[in-house]
Amino acid sequence: MYVYDEYDQRIIEDRVKQFRDQTRRYLAGELSEEEFRPLRLQNGLYIQRFAPMLRVAVPYGQLTSRQTRMMAKIARDYDKGYAHISTRQNVQFNWPALEDIPDILAELATVQMHAIQTSGNCLRNVTTDQFAGVAADELVDPRPWCEIVRQWTTFHPEFAYLPRKFKIAINGSVSDRAAIEVHDIGLEPVRNEAGELGFRVLVGGGLGRTPVVGAFINEFLPWQDLLSYLDAILRVYNRYGRRDNKYKARIKILVKALTPEVFAEKVEAEMAHLRGGATTLTEAELHRVAKHFVDPQYKALNDFDKELAELDQAHPGFARWRTRNVRAHKKPGYAAVTLSLKPTGVAPGDVTDKQLDAIADLADRYSFGQLRTSHEQNVILADVEQSQLHALWLELRENGFATPNIGLLTDIICCPGGDFCSLANAKSIPIAESIQRRFDDLDYLFDIGELDLNISGCMNACGHHHVGHIGILGVDKKGEEFYQVSLGGSASRDASLGKILGPSFAQDAMPDVIEKLIDVYVEQRTEDERFIDTYQRIGIDPFKERVYAANN
Amino acid sequence: MQRIIKNNEIVDETWHLLPKDFNIDELTNCDDYIVPLQLWRDHSRMLKARDGGLGVWLDADEEAEEIGEDANEFQVIALNFPAFTDGRNYSNARLLRDRYGFKGELRAIGDVLRDQLFYLHRCGFDAFAIRPDKDPYEALESLKDFSVTYQAATDEPLPLFRRR
Ligand code: HEM
Numbered sequence: 001m002y003v004y005d006e007y008d009q010r011i012i013e014d015r016v017k018q019f020r021d022q023t024r025r026y027l028a029g030e031l032s033e034e035e036f037r038p039l040r041l042q043n044g045l046y047i048q049r050f051a052p053m054l055r056v057a058v059p060y061g062q063l064t065s066r067q068t069r070m071m072a073k074i075a076r077d078y079d080k081g082y083a084h085i086s087t088r089q090n091v092q093f094n095w096p097a098l099e100d101i102p103d104i105l106a107e108l109a110t111v112q113m114h115a116i117q118t119s120g121n122c123l124r125n126v127t128t129d130q131f132a133g134v135a136a137d138e139l140v141d142p143r144p145w146c147e148i149v150r151q152w153t154t155f156h157p158e159f160a161y162l163p164r165k166f167k168i169a170i171n172g173s174v175s176d177r178a179a180i181e182v183h184d185i186g187l188e189p190v191r192n193e194a195g196e197l198g199f200r201v202l203v204g205g206g207l208g209r210t211p212v213v214g215a216f217i218n219e220f221l222p223w224q225d226l227l228s229y230l231d232a233i234l235r236v237y238n239r240y241g242r243r244d245n246k247y248k249a250r251i252k253i254l255v256k257a258l259t260p261e262v263f264a265e266k267v268e269a270e271m272a273h274l275r276g277g278a279t280t281l282t283e284a285e286l287h288r289v290a291k292h293f294v295d296p297q298y299k300a301l302n303d304f305d306k307e308l309a310e311l312d313q314a315h316p317g318f319a320r321w322r323t324r325n326v327r328a329h330k331k332p333g334y335a336a337v338t339l340s341l342k343p344t345g346v347a348p349g350d351v352t353d354k355q356l357d358a359i360a361d362l363a364d365r366y367s368f369g370q371l372r373t374s375h376e377q378n379v380i381l382a383d384v385e386q387s388q389l390h391a392l393w394l395e396l397r398e399n400g401f402a403t404p405n406i407g408l409l410t411d412i413i414c415c416p417g418g419d420f421c422s423l424a425n426a427k428s429i430p431i432a433e434s435i436q437r438r439f440d441d442l443d444y445l446f447d448i449g450e451l452d453l454n455i456s457g458c459m460n461a462c463g464h465h466h467v468g469h470i471g472i473l474g475v476d477k478k479g480e481e482f483y484q485v486s487l488g489g490s491a492s493r494d495a496s497l498g499k500i501l502g503p504s505f506a507q508d509a510m511p512d513v514i515e516k517l518i519d520v521y522v523e524q525r526t527e528d529e530r531f532i533d534t535y536q537r538i539g540i541d542p543f544k545e546r547v548y549a550a551n552n
Numbered sequence: 553m554q555r556i557i558k559n560n561e562i563v564d565e566t567w568h569l570l571p572k573d574f575n576i577d578e579l580t581n582c583d584d585y586i587v588p589l590q591l592w593r594d595h596s597r598m599l600k601a602r603d604g605g606l607g608v609w610l611d612a613d614e615e616a617e618e619i620g621e622d623a624n625e626f627q628v629i630a631l632n633f634p635a636f637t638d639g640r641n642y643s644n645a646r647l648l649r650d651r652y653g654f655k656g657e658l659r660a661i662g663d664v665l666r667d668q669l670f671y672l673h674r675c676g677f678d679a680f681a682i683r684p685d686k687d688p689y690e691a692l693e694s695l696k697d698f699s700v701t702y703q704a705a706t707d708e709p710l711p712l713f714r715r716r
């Protein structure tokens with residue numbers, strides 16, 4: 001975990017002072033609504049349906065127990081006792097008062113946290129794999145790179161007023177758990193034949209109204225050039241990205257209009273000037289940052305397979321939880337555990353202050369005092385001893401974190417939707433809940449297997465519906481809330497966008513629709529085929545026929 | 553008379569900023585002018601021959617490359633912000649300073665407000681024509697917003713990682 005030095009600390013303290021003064025001037029009428037808006041957005045502050053929403057940055061999803069306790073405190077002191085884990089690994093508070101925001105930021109600064117650039121048309125929080133540093137299939141630990149990029153993005157003077165928001169994701173594993181192909185820039189550290197480190201660079205992915213899977217424009221960028229290359233990409237985008245229409249302002253539109261090849265040429269032309277300049281990364285800096293991410297004091301352990309198998313026998317619930325919520329770790333005798341924030345009846349990603357305190361406490365006792373958030377809106381304890389899994393499971397059950405549904409149909413990604421968001425066409429949380437209720441039989445759920453179901457309340461796609469195996473989008477039909485269903489999206493390697501099934505459905509039809517889709521899959525699947533595999537084999541028609549058949 | 557911020561002080565404006573549709577025949581010999589880019593393109597020889605000071609201004613959709621190596625022909629280059637949220641001229645500023653070595657006054661004009669000054673200054677602007685309804689003395693304060701910066705930029709050629 002990166003620890004601030006005096007420089008990092010001074011920057012966020014300066015920001016608190018700056019934002020306190022901006023807020024004061026706004027409240028005193030010296031700054032107009034229009035002048036204040038970009039300033040507050042660049043500090044994570046949206047004004048939405050009932051109250052401002054404050055989005056606190058969790059850089060690449062890493063939190064300490066101390067920071068987590070601060071989240072709990074803020075939820076308690078300034079909000080209604082809960083917080084929300086977002087699909088970009090951040091933490092959101094739905095009910096703070098504008099007047100309190102400077103004080104909240106001051107509190108955050110005491111634990112090396114902030115809300116810098118968590119919204120607005122600027123360089124946003126960098127995201128990565130929630131299993132970074134511990135995944136068994138990892139090639140390069142992306143976290144030092146995330147931190148290096150984070151510092152480069154923070155108050156970058158040239159790119160504070162981009163045409164539109166800009167999101168960078170980094171993945172360092174064989175599987176892509178960071179969904180880099182649907183980001184404005186996706187980075188993947190790789191080694192060439194000579195064993196040297198570099199990056200594959202993708203540009204122009206994104207969701208929203210015009211979902212696009214990005215294009216790789218560089219297959220091997222030497223690591224020393226990373227920040228210069230980012231400067232070059234951003235400079236091309238800042239200068240030539242469209243500013244006349246906010247729906248056409250993302251870099252994906254520019255890359256499409258120019259073609260990825262021409263875009264890459266422009267970046268290369270810029271690089272001809274920047275290459276070798278002062279922004280070229282040094283080994284000293286890489287080491288300075290990387291030493292914050294060395295392994296914790298792991299014990300020399302053996303895998304605990306036999307004992308765990310016995311525990312599985314004795315406790316079927318434990319066995320189920322282990323299959324879904326526990327992952328292999330790079331170190332023998334350790335495991336990574338996902339705490340499900342998706343029990344039925346709770347808005348996906350919501351946690352109470354008490355739960356946050358409990359998570360911090362569990363992290364201290366089971367996982368070196370550290371935890372992570374995932375873009376699937378769950379929480380991870382990454383370094384748990386296998387011999388402690390059973391004890392941990394018992395505690396997770398008490399705190400409501402042991403729902404064994406990670407990666408299953410009820411592990412739904414869902415935006416706040418019409419219950420909170422002023423842009424919504426339709427509610428999304430009640431849809432998630434009605435589907436969770438329909439599939440509350442665990443055996444059935446397990447039998448269905450891996451399935452990403454994502455819900456957004458409007459085409460802004462905060463719930464990533466385009467990349468759900470099943471995607472649900474809230475639409476407005478003559479003032480009534482309807483839902484459009486798409487199939488076949490995927491955010492993993494070789495990402496794809498879902499195809500629309502057909503005419504949209506009323507809210508109360510949704511659980512039936514999902515059930516019919518699942519029926520088709522269960523009837524048609526071959527052994528070991530996941531929903532997405534069956535879909536890719538048989539296509540959309542069998543699903544369409546079943547759902548729209550006249551007599552059911 | 554408008555006052556502008558220049559090198560951290562408030563000074564009276566002495567330049568005439570000419571609009572895009574300015575008629576060349578109305579030019580005097582001795583006044584100091586900041587001319588629109590098109591006027592420079594069409595009449596550069598004549599403009600250089602005058603006795604008065606010469607500056608040029610670029611709109612947000614015009615490119616630093618159009619001035620390029622000629623940058624140091626000008627005492628002032630002004631870059632226009634049609635809206636303070638239009639960030640294109642931050643890049644033009646850096647190109648003029650870092651790539652074309654412009655040494656004269658680089659001035660932000662248009663929708664120029666206090667809360668953007670720190671970034672503008674980092675990109676090489678040393679003069680700011682603050683929007684007339686705002687107080688330039690208050691705006692000066694914002695140049696002190698941050699005491700540490702991460703990136704290399706025009707004001708600080710080394711990134712923090714080469715200084716920490
Ligand atoms: C409730 C207040 C919210 C508002 C007003 C809001 C607004 C927006 C808007 C306007 C966009 C579209 C931007 C574009 O495509 O250019 C967007 C995208 C997005 N939002 Fe939100 N949002 C809200 C909450 C959330 C929450 C709670 C999450 C996470 C759970 C979230 C995650 C995202 C993501 C991941 C995208 C990006 C899609 C992409 O890559 O293009 N948003 N949001």
Ligand code: SF4
Nearest residue numbers: 415421424457458462
């Ligand atoms: S997808 Fe739409 S409804 Fe959902 S949070 Fe984003 S803007 Fe709001």
